[in-house]
Structures are given as structure tokens and as C-alpha cells.
Amino acid sequence: xxxxxxxxxxxxxxxxxxxxxxxxxxxxxxxxxxxxxxxxxxxxxxxxxxxxxxxxxxxxxxxxxxxxxxxxxxxxxxxxxxxxxxxxxxxxxxxxxxxxxxxxxxxxxxxxxxxxxxxxxxxxxxxxxxxxxxxxxxxxxxxxxxxxxxxxxxxxxxxxxxxxxxxxxxxxxxxxxxxxxxxxxxxxxxxxxxxxxxxxxxxxxxxxxxxxxxxxxxxxxxxxxxxxxxxxxxxxxxxxxxxxxxxxxxxxxxxxxxxxxxxxxxxxxxxxxxxxxxxxxxxxxxxxxxxxxxxxxxxxxxxxxxxxxxxxxxxxxxxxxxxxxxxxxxxxxxxxxxxxxxxxxxxxxxxxxxxxxxxxxxxxxxxxxxxxxxxxxxxxxxxxxxxxxxxxxxxxxxxxxxxxxxxxxxxxxxxxxxxxxxxxxxxxxxxxxxxxxxxxxxxxxxxxxxxxxxxxxxxxxxxxxxxxxxxxxxxxxxxxxxxxxxxxxxxxxxxxx
Amino acid sequence: xxxxxxxxxxxxxxxxxxxxxxxxxxxxxxxxxxxxxxxxxxxxxxxxxxxxxxxxxxxxxxxxxxxxxxxxxxxxxxxxxxxxxxxxxxxxxxxxxx
Numbered sequence: 336x337x338x339x340x341x342x343x344x345x346x347x348x349x350x351x352x353x354x355x356x357x358x359x360x361x362x363x364x365x366x367x368x369x370x371x372x373x374x375x376x377x378x379x380x381x382x383x384x385x386x387x388x389x390x391x392x393x394x395x396x397x398x399x400x401x402x403x404x405x406x407x408x409x410x411x412x413x414x415x416x417x418x419x420x421x422x423x424x425x426x427x428x429x430x431x432x433x434x435x436x437x438x439x440x441x442x443x444x445x446x447x448x449x450x451x452x453x454x455x456x457x458x459x460x461x462x463x464x465x466x467x468x469x470x471x472x473x474x475x476x477x478x479x480x481x482x483x484x485x486x487x488x489x490x491x492x493x494x495x496x497x498x499x500x501x502x503x504x505x506x507x508x509x510x511x512x513x514x515x516x517x518x519x520x521x522x523x524x525x526x527x528x529x530x531x532x533x534x535x536x537x538x539x540x541x542x543x544x545x546x547x548x549x550x551x552x553x554x555x556x557x558x559x560x561x562x563x564x565x566x567x568x569x570x571x572x573x574x575x576x577x578x579x580x581x582x583x584x585x586x587x588x589x590x591x592x593x594x595x596x597x598x599x600x601x602x603x604x605x606x607x608x609x610x611x612x613x614x615x616x617x618x619x620x621x622x623x624x625x626x627x628x629x630x631x632x633x634x635x636x637x638x639x640x641x642x643x644x645x646x647x648x649x650x651x652x653x654x655x656x657x658x659x660x661x662x663x664x665x666x667x668x669x670x671x672x673x674x675x676x677x678x679x680x681x682x683x684x685x686x687x688x689x690x691x692x693x694x695x696x697x698x699x700x701x702x703x704x705x706x707x708x709x710x711x712x713x714x715x716x717x718x719x720x721x722x723x724x725x726x727x728x729x730x731x732x733x734x735x736x737x738x739x740x741x742x743x744x745x746x747x748x749x750x751x752x753x754x755x756x757x758x759x760x761x762x763x764x765x766x767x768x769x770x771x772x773x774x775x776x777x778x779x780x781x782x783x784x785x786x787x788x789x790x791x792x793x794x795x796x797x798x799x800x801x802x803x804x805x806x807x808x809x810x811x812x813x814x815x816x817x818x819x820x821x822x823x824x825x826x827x828x829x830x831x832x
Numbered sequence: 833x834x835x836x837x838x839x840x841x842x843x844x845x846x847x848x849x850x851x852x853x854x855x856x857x858x859x860x861x862x863x864x865x866x867x868x869x870x871x872x873x874x875x876x877x878x879x880x881x882x883x884x885x886x887x888x889x890x891x892x893x894x895x896x897x898x899x900x901x902x903x904x905x906x907x908x909x910x911x912x913x914x915x916x917x918x919x920x921x922x923x924x925x926x927x928x929x930x
Contacts, residue, residue: 393920417905444913445913446913447909447910447913449904458872468930540888540889541891542891554886554888580896583894584889584891586889586891594854602858603913626874646877649877652870652871652874653871655867655870655871656871656874663848670849671915671916672914672923672925673910673914673915673916674913674914675915677915677916681926682927683926684925684926684928685928686851686926687925689849689850690851692849692850693851693852695848696850701850701856701860702860702863702864704843704848704850705841705844705850705860706864706867706868708844708847708848709840709844709864709868721884722879723874723876724884725879725883725884725885726874726877726879727884727888728883728884728885729877729879731888757924761928763863763865763866763867764866764870767867767870778885780888780889805889815864
């Protein structure tokens with residue numbers, strides 16, 4: 336087995352026993368990226384020299400006490416890292432078309448500070464190798480809105496890798512790195528993890544710090560890891576979870592020992608299956624794979640309970656009000672003054688804003704700014720934003736009631752496996768419906784993960800979603816880990832053809 | 833079902849500081865109408881007695897001591913990312929008065 340295919344736990348073991356150096360591991364990942372990324376387009380900014388330099392330092396120090404020391408990873412292109420280009424996969428932070436002679440022309444945004452999460456990873460010796468592809472400022476479900484173009488699914492190159500953390504998911508799946516970081520506002524970790532056949536977790540709102548990660552919709556945004564196994568997710572989460580004074584929404588609820596919770600024991604665990612997550616038109620093999628997973632849990636001693644989450648069908652519509660409203664506010668910072676794209680004509684400030692933003696933003700970002708501006712404009716606030724916030728309450732209440740009967744909820748991640756590149760291009764609503772099983776958890780601020788649960792007859796991976804209660808990441812990790820130990824889906828590797 | 837005219841789209845674009853081409857105005861008027869049409873399903877749900885949710889974990893105001901720390905980036909480092917001319921440690925923007 337190539338070193339790049341190792342899990343964190345396996346790589347750590349080899350590093351500790353000096354069977355492998357961090358430099359060798361980083362070099363192996365770099366070679367892998369150089370060999371296969373032409374097919375995938377998962378990595379958009381490469382910091383290979385910086386990574387090698389850090390690996391050499393770690394090796395010369397020789398201590399591998401922490402499981403992440405010397406482990407190379409990639410971060411989604413919205414995590415700021417000092418000195419490393421970070422562009423949100425948006426031309427508004429790339430300034431690519433400016434005529435010569437402009438200050439900053441042709442220059443990518445290079446942050447002068449680190450996000451809390453990459454800083455915490457650096458502190459334990461994990462090694463960042465660069466940035467992965469995402470939909471522009473994370474707005475999308477396929478990475479097709481990236482200014483760098485689409486990331487392709489390692490299992491079928493004619494399909495998307497999912498999104499918005501598509502680059503991170505494809506990179507982990509294709510062994511370009513040992514793990515990756517993503518963000519999940521409306522499903523952007525879980526959906527690509529399912530499409531690429533890997534594990535990924537959305538945390539409770541406020542469990543992980545968003546400081547230094549480009550904002551999309553601040554009442555919904557979360558950040559989290561994508562990895563090869565559930566154990567790896569537990570290791571990463573341990574290093575990044577917890578209160579951060581720089582993100583006022585983070586909580587001081589104690590962070591448990593996630594890895595110690597991976598006991599394999601789910602005896603007596605009550606698992607709910609919501610009837611609303613099985614809808615007409617969904618892929619029959621996805622439904623079958625989730626029903627099969629329920630049987631696996633039963634054989635492990637868990638109890639399956641039929642439940643109802645009655646407001647499920649309003650999740651996507653609620654999301655597509657709250658999210659664009661918050662987008663229209665968050666995108667106001669991209670005005671060509673403090674960073675990013677600029678234009679030659681500078682006679683009038685309002686005109687300047689208009690030109691910079693129109694040249695810099697792509698169609699999906701403009702679409703969401705427009706919806707949000709409309710919904711928040713005088714006379715419409717109550718009808719849209721306030722209405723959506725009220726339905727958010729009802730969705731949250733659905734989950735609260737369900738958790739009186741069950742400990743966790745299982746469901747499909749998506750109605751279909753990875754779709755073809757371009758399948759939803761001319762129909763934004765059909766693209767939004769990809770989030771049908773992903774928005775409820777977002778509204779309720781609860782954790783949810785994706786773990787591989789089978790392959791369609793076309794050979795595309797399918798994902799099982801396990802949803803938990805606020806601050807109870809350890810319970811869904813324990814359930815997913817037990818399922819993973821009882822199955823072999825996560826051991827399969829894509830052929831990249 | 834709400835629908836958006838080209839004039840409304842132009843007005844929203846102005847509020848949002850976006851300069852749209854006529855082609856974009858036409859495209860957004862169709863697409864935004866379509867999206868607002870979909871969002872309309874929320875009106876099926878009676879919500880008169882429901883309180884809105886803004887903060888989902890119930891966290892209240894977070895206070896801390898107002899301590900000056902120096903671990904952020906320097907002023908010069910922040911100015912260096914601007915694409916506009918820097919004059920006396922200030923960004924020279926286009927005129928707000930036209």
C-alpha cells in the first residue's frame with residue numbers, strides 16, 4: 336500500500352516507529368497530487384515548499400506524541416493561512432484580468448493571518464500542503480461555480496465530486512492527502528463526502544471556530560473535517576473543537592475524548608428512521624443501502640424506531656431564504672478596497688463598487704446576493720426572513736421531539752449518487768434540491784456525518800447520514816465507527832477513470 | 833406567486849452594488865421569479881404563534897475582558913493586501929462624491 340493511502344492512525348504508527356518520515360509522507364502526497372490532479376482538479380493552491388520545510392522540522396524534532404504530528408492535509412480554499420494564497424475560488428479575490436500597471440494586478444489574496452483551525456493544527460504539527468477547490472465562497476453543491484472550474488469525482492470522471500467541499504472530498508478519496516478540512520453551511524461536507532465515498536462530519540453550530548474562514552451565512556456556517564475513516568474524524572475533531580475567543584458563537588461546553596468513545600458498542604442505542612427522508616424519485620439503491628444499514632445496526636444490538644420529522648420538506652426553501660439574506664450581507668466586504676479585484680476606472684466610488692463586484696463575482700454569488708437583497712429590502716423582511724426564521728423554529732422542534740424517542744437518526748445523505756457535470760447548470764432550483772436531506776440538520780444546529788454505505792450498480796459510492804443531538808458528536812461518531820467496523824465500504828479505492 | 837420585473841431586478845442590483853448587463857437582468861428576472869416561486873411553499877405553514885430562531889444553540893451574549901493583545905496582523909500587513917494606492921498609511925479610494 337502506498338503511504339498516501341494510510342489513515343491518520345496508520346501513518347502516525349509508522350511515524351512513531353520511524354518506519355516513515357514526515358518528509359517522505361509529504362513527498363508521496365505531492366507526487367500523488369502531481370500525478371492525478373490533472374484529472375480531478377481538486378487542488379487549487381499548492382504550498383509544497385512550505386509543507387516540505389515544515390516536515391523536515393518535524394522530522395528533526397523527532398517527537399510524534401500527537402497523532403497529527405507530521406501528517407499532511409489540505410484545507411478548503413476559504414481557510415486563511417498566513418502567506419498562503421486563499422481565494423474562496425472567486426475572481427473577486429484573484430484580480431486576474433486587471434490591466435498591467437495596477438497595484439495588485441494578477442495577484443491572489445494572501446492573508447496576513449491564520450484561521451484558528453489551521454493554527455490549532457499547526458500547533459500540533461499537522462502539515463498544510465495547500466488549498467482545495469470549492470464552489471465560489473462555498474455557494475453550490477457541485478464545485479461547478481468555482482472560478483477554477485469543476486472538481487471531478489474520482490469514481491467517475493464524468494461526474495461531479497459534490498460540493499461545496501468537493502476538492503477536499505476528492506483529494507481524500509484519491510489519496511492526495513491524509514485528511515482535509517471543509518465547511519458545511521447547507522450540506523457542503525456531507526454531500527461531497529457521500530459522492531466521493533469517504534467520511535465527513537458537520538459539527539454542532541459553535542463546536543468549531545470559524546475565525547479566519549471566509550463567511551457565507553453566519554447563522555448556519557460550520558467547519559469540520561473530511562477523512563478516510565471515522566477514527567480519523569475523531570482525531571481531527573479533538574484537535575480543532577472547543578471555545579475560541581475569536582469566534583463569539585463557540586461554546587464552552589466541554590469537548591469529550593472522541594476517540595475513547597469509539598468502543599464499537601451500540602447495544603441498546605435507539606436509532607430513528609424518518610419517513611420523510613424516503614421520497615418518490617430517489618435512487619432505489621440509496622434507499623436499499625440505508626435500509627441495509629439499519630439491519631447492520633440491528634444485528635449489532637441497536638434498536639430501530641420509525642419516526643417523523645414533519646417539516647422536512649420545508650428545509651430547502653427555508654435555507655434558500657436565510658442563506659442568501661446572510662450572503663448578501665457577508666459579500667458586502669468584497670468591495671475592491673481592502674483586498675481583491677480592482678478596476679482601472681476610479682472616478683466615482685459607487686460606480687467602482689459596481690464594476691469590481693460585477694467583474695469579480697460569478698453567477699451563483701450574484702444570484703444569492705440578489706435574492707438576499709430583495710428579501711431583506713423594506714416591506715419584505717417579515718414575509719421572507721422572519722417567516723423563514725419561524726419555520727426554522729418548527730424544524731428544530733421536530734428534531735427535539737424525535738430525540739425524546741431516539742438517540743440518533745439515520746437517513747440517506749442525498750437522493751442520488753454523484754450526478755453528471757452540467758446536469759443542473761440551467762436550473763438553480765433542481766440544484767438546490769440536492770440539499771433535501773441536508774438542510775434540516777443545519778436549521779436545528781445539530782451534528783451530522785456521512786459514512787460510506789455501499790455502491791450503486793454504476794460503481795458510485797453512496798452515503799449514510801447519521802444525525803445526533805447538539806454537542807453529542809461522540810454519539811454519532813460511535814455509531815458510525817461501529818457500522819464501519821461491521822462493513823467494508825471504506826476500504827474500496829477509486830480507479831480514477 | 834411573486835414575479836420580478838426587469839425594473840425591480842435593476843433596482844435590487846443597484847441596492848446590492850452590482851452592475852448587471854441587460855442579458856443578466858433578463859436572466860435574473862426569470863431565475864429569481866422561479867426561486868421565489870419555489871420558496872412560496874413556506875406560506876403553507878401557519879406561523880403566527882411561532883417565535884423566530886436567530887441563534888440556534890441558545891448561547892447568550894458572550895462577554896470578555898477588554899484586554900489589548902498584539903497577536904493580530906500589523907496595520908502594514910493589512911494595508912499590503914489592498915489593490916488601491918496607499919498614502920500615509922491610508923487607502924486612497926475613489927471619491928465618494930463623484
